[in-house]
Amino acid sequence: MTSVSVEAWSHGDGWLSVDTQEWINDRGDYADDLTDDLRQWMEDNEKDYPHDEVITAWIEARTGELPAGLHGDGELWHHTLFNFADHLIEDIGFVVLSSAGLGDLMITVSDRQGRYEPPTVYRSTVDDMADWADYSDAEGVCANGHEWGTNDTVHLHAWNSVAVDTYRVLDLIRVPFGDPSRAYVACPVCRKAVHFDCRF
Numbered sequence: 708m709t710s711v712s713v714e715a716w717s718h719g720d721g722w723l724s725v726d727t728q729e730w731i732n733d734r735g736d737y738a739d740d741l742t743d744d745l746r747q748w749m750e751d752n753e754k755d756y757p758h759d760e761v762i763t764a765w766i767e768a769r770t771g772e773l774p775a776g777l778h779g780d781g782e783l784w785h786h787t788l789f790n791f792a793d794h795l796i797e798d799i800g801f802v803v804l805s806s807a808g809l810g811d812l813m814i815t816v817s818d819r820q821g822r823y824e825p826p827t828v829y830r831s832t833v834d835d836m837a838d839w840a841d842y843s844d845a846e847g848v849c850a851n852g853h854e855w856g857t858n859d860t861v862h863l864h865a866w867n868s869v870a871v872d873t874y875r876v877l878d879l880i881r882v883p884f885g886d887p888s889r890a891y892v893a894c895p896v897c898r899k900a901v902h903f904d905c906r907f
Contacts, residue, residue, distance in 0.1 A: 709733050711795060711845045711903035713880060715890035721880040723845060723860045723892075725795045725905060733905070734839055735813050735829030742828045744769065745814070749826075757816055757826040759783045759802060766806050774804040774812075786840070789817075793859045794842045795905065803831075803839045811836055847903035849894035855901055863895065 709729045715721025745757070745765055754761045762783065766774040776784050787800035799817045806812060811831035817824045831839070846856045846866065856866045863874040872895070879893045881900075891900035 708904040711847070711905060713890040713892055714887070715880045715882050716887055717882055717885070719878055719880055721877070721882075721890055723795060723857070723876065723903065724797070727796045727798055730796050730842070730905065731813070731815065731829060734833050735831050738812070738828045738830045741809065741812070741830075742826070745828055746825050756823070757802075757814065759785055762802055762804070762814060762826075766804070766809070770806060770808050772807040774806045776804065784836075784839075788842065793861050795845060795860060796842050801839075803836060805836075813839055841906065844906040845903040846906050847892070847901040849897060849899040849901045851894070851897045851899055853894050853896045853899075853901075855894070856906075857903075863892070 709725045711723050711725050713721055714724050748765050748768065749757065749761065752764075759782070763774060766772075774783060776782050784803040785800070788794050788797045789800060791797060799815050801816060802814045804812055804814075813829045813831055815827045815829070833839070843859050844857070845860065846854070848854045854866055855863050857863050857876060861876055863876050863879065865871070874895045876892060879895060880890060881893050882890045892903070893899070894901050
């Protein structure tokens with residue numbers, strides 16, 4: 708499971724996030740052979756950016772067959788998370804696809820705020836490809852055992868019948884002594900720090 712941190716500078720102002728690479732590593736294994744092959748193919752074919760059409764052409768050139776989307780048919784499953792709210796990860800775009808002979812793949816694409824980085828290929832290690840879309844779910848517990856969950860990183864709800872109300876994560880963020888490294892989400896019941904992990 709990937710641990711979730713609280714990024715904040717003051718009370719009531721911040722967000723939940725995870726280390727993107729840890730999140731990816733929970734779902735796939737780095738494929739150095741495919742990464743090298745894709746990058747070399749792009750260079751040989753003078754492709755500057757791995758758009759869906761480029762990835763499709765690479766897979767077809769390598770396997771002789773077109774890749775399939777998330778459910779085995781249709782378009783590639785493409786997500787762009789950078790600058791989107793309510794996600795635990797928000798600094799990459801990625802494509803998830805299935806390919807004959809290569810299995811289920813996830814290809815990350817990042818411009819790192821305007822600085823392009825070459826694509827990286829991972830072989831999926833999860834049974835359900837939909838787990839690649841689970842970038843907003845987290846569950847947590849405080850020192851007193853109160854258990855909480857969020858499905859959108861914005862709202863907090865109990866999942867062990869402690870309370871039936873829904874709370875705003877933002878309102879519960881605390882930064883002791885103004886130290887961002889100590890930021891946490893306060894339990895709505897007892898005000899102790901809630902420590903989150905990704906649900907996956």
